[in-house]
Ligand code: SRM
Ligand SMILES: Cc1cc2nc3c(=O)[nH]c(=O)nc-3n(C[C@H](O)[C@H](O)[C@H](O)COP(=O)(O)OP(=O)(O)OC[C@H]3O[C@@H](n4cnc5c(N)ncnc54)[C@H](O)[C@@H]3O)c2cc1C
Ligand code: SF4
């Protein structure tokens with residue numbers, strides 16, 4: 032019989048434990064989780080990038096809803112366990128759910144410490160622990176007002192940097208003389224303070240908070256000396272306390288945390304504890320690496336392996352603030368038995384210090400240049416005798432043994448058991464072996480299979496170097512492919528930074544992201560223009576000079592410099608009036624060729640540029656709008672005759688196609704977007720090779736996507752089946768918006784889907800109703816500004832200059 | 848006709864910034880370009896590759912990318928950049944008080 036495993040808390044530690052457990056003993060337990068936070072398991076470490084805008088919440092989810100369903104796990108979101116009844120072996124939540132267990136795991140994490148001063152419970156005082164805190168901070172940041180962060184440690188500085196990048200005026204109050212004093216020596220702390228201040232954040236050290244002042248709402252912070260610093264937001268980031276209360280109430284042994292042995296067992300043999308709430312060997316932990324070690328051990332015990340035991344190891348600290356590199360590990364206090372080696376390069380802002388005992392590294396502080404952190408960590412862990420290399424040790428690994436200063440060589444020289452990913456405790460050998468054994472070729476695969484670089488991401492560079500080392504030239508880190516020669520940044524970085532830094536014009540992007548050319552090139556400018564149109568639909572003024580000629584004049588240029596005009600024929604349907612208007616235009620302007628396109632509409636080719644506005648004017652009178660046959664945007668929606676006429680038709684495919692086209696026309700997308708709706712699986716509209724296709728069936732609408740029939744041929748992937756037209760439209764719109772927000776310029780939907788994964792797309796636009804709605808609404812919002820017929824605009828005089836020569840000169844003189 | 852004959856073709860404001868307009872002349876079309884740095888150049892509007900209208904291309908720095916197959920030309924010298932070989936004629940141009948003049952004389956003599 033399966034045993035019942037109940038978990039209290041759904042943070043990073045139990046999440047990892049379940050991964051190990053599902054691998055070691057699949058099906059052994061029926062798992063139920065209670066989580067006080069109303070959400071799935073996400074990467075808490077990455078809250079700071081969410082706060083600063085460098086990442087979205089969706090990007091930091093570790094296990095989406097689908098994962099729980101797949102593994103048959105019941106997750107109670109927003110249920111706080113209020114009592115453990117050890118005699119009855121049950122737990123009870125604040126919503127009154129009582130659940131029996133055979134084994135119980137307590138993983139309640141920590142609670143932020145709130146300093147006991149008057150006013151600490153006023154509106155506007157926040158801590159920094161979960162997504163709700165981040166959302167509250169983001170809300171407060173909209174005011175662009177003054178914020179105070181109490182606490183100059185890792186969390187406090189990340190909060191300060193995030194709030195500052197959101198436009199707040201931030202002051203950090205720190206009670207000690209230097210920042211991050213527990214991880215950094217005073218010299219590094221000083222450099223850090225300078226770097227923080229250089230970003231425009233004020234820092235006050237030796238600042239002791241006496242009270243938080245205000246009337247019902249925060250107005251400022253009063254210090255010991257009576258100074259009052261005004262602020263409307265106060266974030267307390269002064270430390271955390273293991274959350275051991277419910278264990279204590281249940282009579283389980285607790286000290287600072289819940290006391291566990293090296294097998295993660297509490298004083299009750301059926302109850303385990305792990306994560307920040309657990310105390311093992313007299314220590315509690317606040318970084319994920321040791322918590323993941325606990326997860327490994329707890330999973331082993333639950334799977335029946337009683338031999339697994341927790342091993343302590345020091346974890347390096349890194350600050351996740353873009354542009355500030357620091358690394359600290361181990362013990363760096365002064366002492367009689369210790370020696371130190373220091374390197375300072377003031378001009379380059381570099382400071383490095385190694386603390387040695389008996390010729391062995393016991394502590395490392397690196398500031399400004401942290402590339403050798405992994406190597407020093409390795410020397411420390413192995414207790415390597417460094418007397419031989421003492422003179423050059425501080426210069427790092429590249430200087431040892433006369434090897435050249437090549438980062439690849441340095442990585443190659445690392446031992447197989449050198450730790451690469453600190454968060455997940457993954458060593459070099461594990462990564463290179465897994466790449467070879469499983470034939471991995473992408474960073475995402477390596478993340479999925481080894482967990483390396485899957486948490487805070489600061490080792491991504493090292494992991495990529497290992498991939499290059501293992502795979503040779505066949506590994507081409509697409510992620511770092513620069514957009515063009517004007518920048519070193521790739522498309523994804525640029526898109527991320529546009530949002531994070533709120534960049535809203537092309538010159539602003541080029542200035543802030545340090546473009547190497549004065550005004551870009553024909554590759555980056557159209558891409559940037561699209562990203563800005565997509566990200567700031569209501570604010571950005573489209574830069575026509577950054578669009579290719581076709582999109583600038585809303586017609587396709589031909590080899591002889593004339594243009595073609597393709598009006599929309601909604602869903603491929605036309606009528607006598609429309610055809611008559613086309614015939615008249617063709618006669619009037621002596622258009623040389625009329626052709627039926629592969630997209631179910633009519634193309635008029637060979638029109639002189641000067642005639643375009645007049646052609647459009649005539650077409651417009653018959654009700655035609657631009658077909659965007661030239662656009663990186665919605666092109667056609669092909670349809671078949673469907674249930675109205677066809678003896679096999681199951682639904683009104685023509686009607687749905689027209690509805691989709693009318694809803695979505697005018698939208699810009701990373702690359703062209705073609706759709707089709709077929710009325711039955713015979714698929715006469717060829718929906719299964721389109722960017723998005725619908726196959727109607729008796730039970731509803733099968734939505735397909737990521738097909739291609741151009742340079743590459745590829746059948747579509749099935750996104751899923753929905754019952755109604757309304758649902759089909761919502762899913763298609765959400766899918767398109769997700770692609771609009773994530774696609775790289777000129778990347779067709781099938782390439783994007785390959786990159787982010789069909790499963791992930793499904794999760795976001797099909798399984799997660801909330802997310803789907805949000806995508807849908809963002810699309811609808813941007814359509815308000817996009818759904819304007821460019822032809823009629825030009826008929827009424829917009830961009831006149833495009834269609835006429837500036838002057839005609841010299842003819843009189845030249846005439847014979 | 849003798850010497851430089853400067854012919855008015857319009858004003859600076861007629862050309863969009865980082866854009867171009869064309870001017871019809873008996874010897875063919877000329878593209879007049881205005882760069883982000885407010886320099887103005889005139890070149891023949893005919894790509895040596897396959898005749899693309901360069902005035903319809905994207906203007907960046909003091910260069911333009913041909914709209915048909917993406918060759919890049921220097922507006923100053925008329926020479927193709929990078930791996931491509933070829934060049935277009937440059938036409939003398941003067942800006943005075945925001946008014947633009949080209950020297951058609953040169954065109955006429957070339958055409959002769
Ligand atoms: C007119 C048309 C051919 C025809 O006479 O039927 C056509 C004409 C052109 N296609 Fe196409 N394509 C046309 C349907 C297609 C189709 C069929 C379809 O849409 O069902 C495909 C394959 C499906 C697909 O896109 O996956 C197709 C795949 C391409 C490609 C390859 C795209 C790819 O990513 O692999 C290009 C090149 C590109 O976009 O870079 C292209 C590019 C072009 C361009 C725009 C070439 C250019 O850059 O100047 C042609 C413009 C001619 C003009 O001025 O109108 N055309 N082209 C069709 C217009 C459809 C419409 O009503 O809008
Ligand atoms: C902003 C920030 C940045 C960080 N950066 C780093 C970093 O760079 N590197 C690093 O190693 N670590 C970092 N950490 C620390 C790391 O996130 C934590 O160590 C880790 O998440 C703790 O995992 P856990 O599972 O023990 O607890 P948590 O992830 O805190 O999960 C505990 C969960 O239990 C729930 N819970 C509590 N009580 C109950 C109850 N009675 N019933 C039901 N549910 C309950 C809580 O709601 C919570 O969701 C950071 C933390 C924060 C907040
Ligand atoms: S297949 Fe398309 S791109 Fe190629 S010649 Fe025909 S219309 Fe042009």
Ligand code: FES
Pocket residue numbers: 894895896897898899913914915916917918
């Ligand atoms: S015609 Fe200009 S590049 Fe081909």
